[in-house]
Amino acid sequence: MAFDVDQPIFVISVAADLADMHPQTLRQYDRLGLVSPSRAPGKSRRYSQRDVMMLREVQRLSQEGVSLEGIKRILQLENQVAALQRRVGELTEELTRRREPLDARIFAAGTAGDVVSLARGKRPRARTQAVVVWRPRNPE
Template identity: 40%
Template sequence: MADGRLSGPLDPGRGVYAISVAAELSGVGVQMLRHYERLGLLAPERTAGGTRRYSEADLALLARIGELVGDGVNLAGVAQILALEERNRELEAMIARLRSRKGM
């Protein structure tokens, strides 16, 4: 693809990008990626040797973090918003499962 990302049937959660590539693709510096990880905002996969591997899902999360920071939200607020968004996704999935059981 033109943006340097892999094409084809790739699991969006599978870590494939080294930290330098993730930094380039996301526009976020390497040190900031490490900082986000220390804060628990990001949890890239690690190889057996400890090398970080970022996924497409990680890049999407970085974009969301960037949007929130761009809107003036501090990193503590970003963590809270991301947690609430994840909880909403979980609840929506639960509702969908319950509805499908009832035949709705």
Template identity: 45%
Template sequence: MTGFGGPAPDAAVYVISVAAELTGLHPQTLRTYERMGLITPGRTAGGGRRYSHHDLELLREIADLTAHGIGIEGVRRILDLDNRVTALRLRNRDLQAELEVTRAALRRARIAAGTAHPNTLPVLRHSVTGQSVVVWRPS
């Protein structure tokens, strides 16, 4: 549950008719998207579909892309690339955190060994474009 008493974004609570109404899509379209593997709604013990808020957002995104003339295979590719970008961002965040922990440990080790000097640690600098990283070490 969220802080406002509503369901969590991933809680599968909406029946197909409600999901269709909330997204402006026909229930058969939702079933088709499921068959195509674009969406995977939750299921009840009896086999009924249940959609989450996250599912509704995905359905709206699919509808928006198709409304702009993108075919289903293009939509599939866009969603796949979007998922990859999200995964890479999370991995990058994890690696940055790991780097900071490693740098702190290295700093502590150098201080403990009495070899600490402000210019002995590598410095990471982002280029103007923000696309590359240069590692600088003093000579």
């Protein structure tokens, strides 16, 4: 069974020990929005393994002289980059999925602007003034 790094399982005292910090520091970071743990019933904080890793990263940046506002901005930008990388991956997969069948498809465009996908070797059903767009498989 795999361990879910996003599962909120640590109470604040355990997370503070794992991150080698004082629990009050974790509360301050939560108020500032640097690391925002989940909330359990009763509003107690629950930290995940990912939260603990983020706390360690905040501590490292702080020790290197980066201000808390600077750290917050760095984390925001890292999250934005990660989200954009995920989106690029999704779009690349979508493009790959769409490109493969496109090479084998033909489209007809009617005078009303409607576009219909046709099977190879087939013509539009009704005799209209439709324009058929065709792309050869291997142009040479």
